Amino acid sequence: MTFFNQKQSTFFLLAIVLVIWGGLSFRLIKSTSSTSVKSTPTNQYVNSLKTINKRDSYNIEPYNIDPFLGEISSPKKSIKKSIPEKETPPWPKIEYVGTFSSTKGERHLFKINQRTTLWEIGEKKQEMLLIKNGQFLEIIYEKRKKSFRLNLTNHEK
Numbered sequence: 001m002t003f004f005n006q007k008q009s010t011f012f013l014l015a016i017v018l019v020i021w022g023g024l025s026f027r028l029i030k031s032t033s034s035t036s037v038k039s040t041p042t043n044q045y046v047n048s049l050k051t052i053n054k055r056d057s058y059n060i061e062p063y064n065i066d067p068f069l070g071e072i073s074s075p076k077k078s079i080k081k082s083i084p085e086k087e088t089p090p091w092p093k094i095e096y097v098g099t100f101s102s103t104k105g106e107r108h109l110f111k112i113n114q115r116t117t118l119w120e121i122g123e124k125k126q127e128m129l130l131i132k133n134g135q136f137l138e139i140i141y142e143k144r145k146k147s148f149r150l151n152l153t154n155h156e157k
Helices: 006-032 043-050
Strands: 094-102 105-112 115-119 128-133 136-141 144-149
Touching: 094 144
Parallel strands: none
Antiparallel strands: 094 105, 105 115, 128 136, 136 144
16 A cells, blocks of 8 residues: 555655755855845844943952872962162362482482371372372372372472
8 A cells, every 4th residue: 555656756846855955045145145234223122232231350369280280289479689789989088299309319309198108109098009100209008099189399200
């Protein structure tokens, strides 16, 4: 008892396959078509836009965990040591008075803080060193220099 012979069953199955493929292709074409529909917003839609609340903001902090040891590692803080600057002591009040020649050599007369002292070249007094540089005398104090011009007269060279 067969309802269809072999030829009729082939046509019947072919018709079912065509209906299925036709439906699938119709849906595919409908979904990819670029027909735009203009719509006007309704009052209900506009009112719902006004009632949107602001979202809460969150601060996300990194979770520093060592994947191998399973320990939480905190970032190392670099410590900068501030070196206080040395306060350089002020120059004492120095005044060049003159030069004296003797059998021992030349000596130079200076007033340092209202006290008169005699110096030879290369001598160090009160942490100050006296050197001669051409026509100038230089006093070195705390790695700083102060120059004084020699008072030369016509008979001295």
